[in-house]
Amino acid sequence: KNEVEQSPQNLTAQEGEFITINCSYSVGISALHWLQQHPGGGIVSLFMLSSGKKKHGRLIATINIQEKHSSLHITASHPRDSAVYICAVPPRATNKLIFGTGTLLAVQP
């Protein structure tokens, strides 16, 4: 079992839909990262959060440390949101990130 699991692995949505991507992890952490990667492109950091909820534009990230679960929501999705969304955590006592395998999102017009 991977230390960081994401669901779904693939997601197709229609433009305007509300999207949720889930991340569960099994290690103790101090923070969780949500990242975005476009095909063939580099990685962009969306959020780093250690509790509660953060919002940036149409993106919302939440985390429940006790349940070891985080969600990334996209409101009013748009085709330009199509990308791979990756959850990553730095386990305690280490400074490296362990990455989930990502969720491939395709938003159709």
Place this chain on the structure above:
Amino acid sequence: DTGVSQDPRHKITKRGQNVTFRCDPISEHNRLYWYRQTLGQGPEFLTYFQNEAQLEKSRLLSDRFSAERPKGSFSTLEIQRTEQGDSAMYLCASSLAGTGRDLYGYTFGSGTRLTVV
């Protein structure tokens, strides 16, 4: 500052050749990380530096791999005697750390895509 820069963007090399990649982090960031990503997979940790000190190195990093950050600024990753299995995207990231923890998250470079033929 334009973010984290990696050079080259693409590298095609013949098996057995040596290659070197460069990463220029955000200037005020004290941590620099190297990750490797193969097709369809999430990135895997290779090594990281705090200033000029290499503090952790993955078991994925065989003796053919070496990384340096000589003055605590830019870093190089060298692969000697490349093998086809080394073909991957090599990602560099930097962060500002305080009291052991990353303060604001990571900034990633665009990566160097290595193809070994």
